[in-house]
Structures are given as C-alpha cells and as structure tokens.
Amino acid sequence: MRLRAVFILFAVGLGGWGVLWAQKQFQQYPGVEYENFPLPPDYQEKTEWTRARLKYSSFDVVHPPIRDGYHRWTVDYPRSDRHLMQGVRRLTRIHTRSVEQIVELDGSDDVFNWPVMYAVEVGYWHLSDDEAAQLRDYLLRGGFFMCDDFHGTIEWNNFMASMKKVFPDRRVVDLDNKDPIFHVIYDLDDRFQVPGAQYLFSGQIYEYDGYGAQWRGIYDDQGRVMVAICHNMDLGDAWEWSDDPRYPEKFASLAYRIAVNYFVYDLTH
C-alpha cells in the first residue's frame, strides 16, 4: 500500500513537473525603473490570457558614446504592464491576468505558451541567430509580436538588423487605415504620435529624428498581421503614466485603444 502511494505521488509529481517544465511560472524581475513593484493580490489567478514581455538577451550601442548598460527590455516594466492589464480587463471580455509574463527566446518551449508578445526599446535589441529563428518559428505557428518605444532612423535600422534575421524576405509595410487591426473594436483612423514621458519635461512629441508615428507591420502568407511595429512612439510610457494627471489623456487613451485593438485583432485573426 505504501509502495502504491509512493508510486502515485511520484506519477502525479512527474506530471506536474512536466507541466511546470513546459510552461514557466510567473516571475517578477527587477526593472530599470522599478525594483520592488507591488504585486496585485490576484496575480496568481489562472486566466485565459496575458501579454508576454520579451526579455531579449543582448542589445547594441546605437547612440554612441552613450552606453546605458542596463536591461532595456525592462523599460517601463512592470508598471506599464500592470496598467495595461487593467485596461484590457476593463475594456474587453478577455479573461486577463493582472500581471504580465516574462518570456525568453532561450530555445525552450515556454515562449510558445504565450502567443502574444510585446517588446520595448527594440531600437537597441540584438537578436542572435538562434533567437531570431525561434521568434520566426513563434510567429509562423501563430504567435503575435508587438514592439514599441523606439525612435528615429538609427534605432529603426538597428531594429531591422535583427528583424531581417527573423524574416529575411518579408517586407515591413505601413499598415493601411482600412486594415481590421484599426477597426476590430475601436475605429482608429485618426491616429497621432504618442510621446513618452519625456514629453512632460521637454514638451516634445518626437525623439531623435522620429518626427512622425509609423504604424507598420509584417504580414503572414494569409494576409494577417503577425508583427505590429509601433515606431516613433512610446505607447509603453503612455500606459505607464496613464494614471498621472500630468500626462495628457488623449495620448493615454489612444495607447490603450491601440493595444486593445491589437490584442483583440490577434485573438481573432
């Protein structure tokens, strides 16, 4: 009897371990701006959906001689994410977790458990060949990738250097106003550039030479957007500072609407 109990416990444990191994649990990392951000009480709730944040492993020096030395993938994290999750909860019927999920292109299967992924400051990222290959695989299997908060020509070129590794032959195109991605919930024909928090101090909408917002994307073979590129804007900051009365409501509002449209578009296409 004791042997049987041990066997059953072992089997159950093995099964549980298998699940855990294939799908990583939630973990909060220290960010460049927030080290010990409080966790919401329901952060462990099992839900249908959360938005993943890509923890890319390396980045380039794109504005020499500035050498930040910090983890750019954590910019705005996790305050931006938590606000966004609340927004998605309130504005849609998506069964949303209150916290994000950090994923890596580390060769494990974990990233495939989170079919919608967001990356910030991709003007600095540097994907290795393996990371690019896994991101390609992720997208072709049905994953959706949204990137944001990179500005000007230099950062664009650096972004594309890695993106070309992901899809050497696919074109990056401007998303047409008629694309369903701008109409799935909100009709977003009239979009404008969304500045980062620097706007509160500089009053400047753009950064570097990123004078106008670029709503771009990469389509799959069936005509679905699988990579949504938000260039020359900082939606992450807009979510992050949406609770600050100094940050203009119209920017925050558009940032939420864009996110909601993109996420629902992903879940319907």
Added chain:
Amino acid sequence: MFEFLFKYPASVFSKGTFVLLESWPMWILGLGVLAAAIFLGAIVRRQAAGFARMAGIRSGVVWLLQTLLVAVLLLMLWHPALSVATLRPQQNIVAIVVDDSGSMALTDESGGASRRAAALGVLNSGLIQSLKDRFQVRLYRLSDHLERIDRLDQLTSAAPATHIGDSLKQVLADAASLPIGAVILASDGADNSGGVDLETISEIRRQRIPIHTIGFGKEKSTNDVEVTDVQIPQRALPDSRLAAEVHFHQHGYSGAKAKLTLRDAGKVLATRDITLKGDGVEQTESVLFNAGRAGVRTVETSIDPLPNEENRRNNAVTRLVNVDSRKPRILYLEGEPRWEFKFLRRAVEDDHTIDLVTILRTTQNKIYRQGIANPKELEDGFPSKIEELFGFEGLILGSVDAPYLTPGQQQLIHEFVDRRGGGLLFLGGRDSLADGGYAQSAMNDLLPVTLPDRKGTFVRVGANVELTGAGRDSLITRLEEDPAQNVARWKKLPFIMNFQDPGQPKPGAVVLVDALPTTGGRVPLLITENFGRGRTAVFATAGSWRWQMLQPVSDMSHEMFYRQLLRWLVGQTPRRVITSTPKQVLSDEALVKLRAEVRDKTYLAASDASTEAHILGPDGIAESVGMRPDPTEAGVYTAEWTTPKAGSYLVEVTAKRGTEELGRDVLTFRREDGVAENFHTEQNRELLEKLSSETGGQYYRPADAGKLSKEISYSEAGITVRETRDLWDMPAVFLLLLMLRSGEWLLRRRWGVV
C-alpha cells in the same frame, strides 16, 4: 433404402395423410388391444410362476413384446394406408426452368464440364423423357427474366443476371391459366437480386406448387478472392477524408498477403497491404482516401489477383461518390476573445470547403463578426429568425453562457439540429456546458452528455489526450492513415491547456477522446451523438491551441483535427431537397429507384410539392420523370425509371410549390452490364434448399436427380387425384413383427427359459 423398407419415397409420407381403410370403429381396435394385453398378461404371469428366471421385470418385457406384436397385427386388420394427392397423368404441366445466366458457363463441374453442360446432362439422361411420358413439359430459361424455350440447345449461359424470384413470379403467372403441377429449377442459385423475397415464396405456397431444385456448381471455390461489398458515403465535401469499408472473403489463400487498391478513372487514390484471413471468413478492411475536388468519383475497389485464382472478375467493385460543390456555412458564437477561437479560425481558414462565420463578444456591448456575406448579416448578433439560422449547416457554441441566448433562440437551436439536421458543437470554456448554465436551457437535450450538477467544471489544468476505442476508428480523429500510428500520434500531442468535466455520456453517445489530467483521472473530452436529423458534439476544452503552438510549423495535427471535426459536423447536413437511390451502381439491372425528401424553407416536410426528376444519360438520353408522393412518409417522393443502356446518368430533382422553387438536388448513378454474374458464383445451396423446403419440393444433387421423375407426381397443384397407398405390406411392417418375435425368443434364450 428408405423406399425399400417403406415402399414409397419419403415425400409420399410427408405429403400424404395417414388413414385406416377398414370401416370398423376404432374403439374396437382399442378394446381388442386391451383384451389381448390382459389375456397375454395372465398367460405370462402363469408361466412366470413356474420359472424363477422369468420373475420381475423379465416377465414384463415378454408381456410388452407380445402385446406389441398383437397390436401391430390388429392394426393391420384395419387396413392402414396413406392418402396422397397425385398429378393426373397427361393432364398436368411440369415446368423445367434452367438457369441460363453467365455463371452457368463456369467450368467447375466434374471433369472440367460447365454447369450448363452438367444441367443438360441431367435433363437429357432420361429425366425429361420420363416426365414427358406422364406430363406435358414446358422448358424455360432463367436470367434476369423468364423466357420460354422449345429446346434445350437454345440455352447459351450468356445472360447477364439471375433473378430467381422475379422469374418464379412469371411461372406463377403462367400457373394461373395453366395446370402447372410442379416446377423443376436447374440452377446454381447464384441470384443477383438479393434472393427470393418472402412475398414470392408465400405466393408459391398459396398456389401449392412444389419447386424441386437441382443444384449445380461447387459449393465452395478452391482458389478465389471475392469482393462482396464496398461501403462508401454517397456524398462528401471536397477534399474530405473518406473511408471505404471493403468486405471480402477468400478460399485457398488463408494467411496470404494481398494488395487493396482504390482507383478513380485509373488514378490510384489509396492502396493498402492486407493479410487474408481464413477460408470463407468474411473480412472487412478500411481504406482511407481523399474525396478530391467537386464532381463524381467513380471509385473502383479491387484486390490484386492472386496466383492461380479461378475467377479474377470478382476482385473489383465500383462505387460512386458525389463530391458536392457546396461550401457549408458554420456559425460560431463565442462569448469572449480567447486562444481557442483564434486557433480554430486559423485551422479552418485555408479549408476552402468550409465557410466559417463568427460572432465574437469582444466587449460587454460589442460583437465582432467575421466571414459574413454582407455588412447587414448578423448585424443584430445571433439569429432570432428561423430562415437566418437555418441558412447555416453547422453551429459552434464557445464560451458563451446559455442565458445570453433568449429562450426563443435556444428553441431555434434545438430545431436547427432536430428539424434542420444541422450539426452543433459545444466547446469547453468558463461559460460553457455546466458552468454556462446549459443544463437549465432548451439546449440541454441536444448535449451528448448529462452535465454535472455543479459549477467549476472548467479547470485550467493541463491534460494529455488519448483516443478511445471508438476514436481509433473515427475519421474525425484520424491524423495518421495507420491506426496504430494514429494512436501513437495522439499520445504524443502536447497537453491541452485546460479541460472541462462534461459529465456522463448519454446512451447512444460515443466518446472518441479522453483527457488525462496531469492531476490524475480520466475525463471524456470529445463526445459525439446523432440527434434528430442532425448531430451534436462536445469538445470539452479551450486548450487544444497548444497542439498548434507547441508543435513545428509543418505539423498539421491541429488543423486536421478541426477540419475533420467540422466536416463531420456539416458533411451530412441535409439541404431542402435530398435525392437518393438504394443502388448508385446498377449491376446488370435496368430499373433505378429514386427517392427525394423535400422540405420547405423552414425545413418542414413539404407534401404538396411538385417534384420532377430530369435525367441525363449516355448518348444524349434526356428524360423528365414525375415523382409521386409516398403515402407513408410526409415530404417523400419516389419514382422508378428504366435505364435504356449502360453508362453514367445524372439526375437533377427539382421541387416546387406553386411557382416557388423549394430546392433542387443532383444525383448520379451508373448502370454496368456484364458484371453481376462474376460475383457470388459458388452454388447457393442454401437458397435452393430453402426454396424447395418452403414450397414442398426437394433439393437434389445432380446425381440424385433421377429420382425426380417418381417423386414429382406427388403434388397438390395442377389437376390432381387423391390416391391411397397401402401400408400393411411394407417390408418394414414384416420386419417389425419379426423383430418383436425374434427379440422375445432371444431374450428367453439368454434367460434360459426357452
């Protein structure tokens, strides 16, 4: 031997009635036997008193033997006899019906003779002449009809089919005006029309015409493989995966390997290596193939000929598959944006045979429609009108709680399945099944499961999946051609993200897949059921999307599963007019039977429709045939039409109510000549024996057929006279008396009391 002992053939005893010709009363016979018994008892008792060896049971045995002896002798005084009806000589006709079909040309009689030669040998070796001495003899040849002939040399054994029942009906028709006293049927019994029906046998019995049969041909082949039947759906959606169930048997090749091939116009659709089972064992093998594009598939199923096979023409069977050009529309109502919705849509997006229309509740007050035919379609959300919902052929309910649908919409869904014949799939989710309040809805009936009486049945716990026994045979779950590989592939699928306890499967429901939660236990995951004219299924998870995301891009498991599930959902959904025929391939038959089921726009049976079949055939054949309402089934119309020649035919049935067209349907069928006689070529002795025994005749082997001339006289058909046949002088009676007497003597000797 029987006739030697009992003086007459057994048929005389079976047909005659026992009578006592002496007019003395029967009670005197009884009294005499009683008196003899008492008298003999007294004598035996007196003898036994003097001999100790005769005491007890021995004296009883002696008394019994003596009493029986006297009883038999007394019975003979009453003149026992049989009263039997016999045909009046020269006043009756004996019909000799000789099978003239192609199978009679087979040379499997002794010495390599053909069956026809053997039959002629039997008939010409005195049988016909002896019959002619006492009766008029009429000769007939039997094929797919009956035809009178003058001489036996008119037989050719070239007729394309054998319809014994129909032919005997014609004999009966002749018997109405002619004194036919008996029928002799010389045949191999290889009937192509499905045997002799009860109605024909009852009619023969009513006319009391005995049918004597003489069987020709081997009862079992030595070396042969015969495809007996192939079952393929008559209709399919383009690119559907279909299963051909091939039934066959063999003799002489037990354990041998053979190749089963499916071809369409010479192009190989599928092949499979098989191992033949024991001799005579009916074997069934399943072969999967793709239905291909819209059009008619002429699927020839064959087993490659084996070495020294006697008959190679029975190795192939042809069936037709009408691959519809329609694109069934499926409406998917989803209550929340979720992964299963996205990946289900993606799975069938490239499937050009299915049109998926979706309504998604994106926010509390908004819906998002995809796949709609025009901007107005489903503008108000889920249909409330019967015409709007019945325009779809399938329906999927995702994570949407039942109260979201009004009672009217719920009832409409019920009618959609029950009356419309649509398919309904319930997906698992946090607002699905028991958690969505479906047990209290009008849709509860439709579920193939009895929902648990609790909430919280949907859990976000990983689970592996496993095919059940039924799932191994199902086309819905067939990801690999090979059944064993398919089972293994299902076991290797990534675990599903969540599952829902659907409750207990209802009687008649079939569980195809089980979930094996990582926490232990087993839960039905995919359950199907037929309901009314439609079908329903539960797929109790919202987590199969991991099969797509956690497997290589090239892996099509998820796509195949959902495509096959949705095709099953709508593959058999009927349209307003459905045409069918019992046989899509007429093998040496000319008559085609057409049946059309007609419904109006609300799918109620339309019994007042004007229904017509327009038939196009080979060489410009074009004809319109009016279809008549079937008085036994509302909305059903039937027609029969005789095909003038072999070839492929196309039938378009249109149904109108006044000037309004209710619908139309297209059907194809094919007539093949010179095929039927290649099959069922072994002697069907069972049929011949049954025919004889049911009609008061006898079955004869060719070697015994000589007895027929004597036995055929005893018949109650035609012009008969009752004759009596004495029984007292049967050798069996004398033998019995002798045995009784000698038995007593032998016993006495043994006991030493002689």
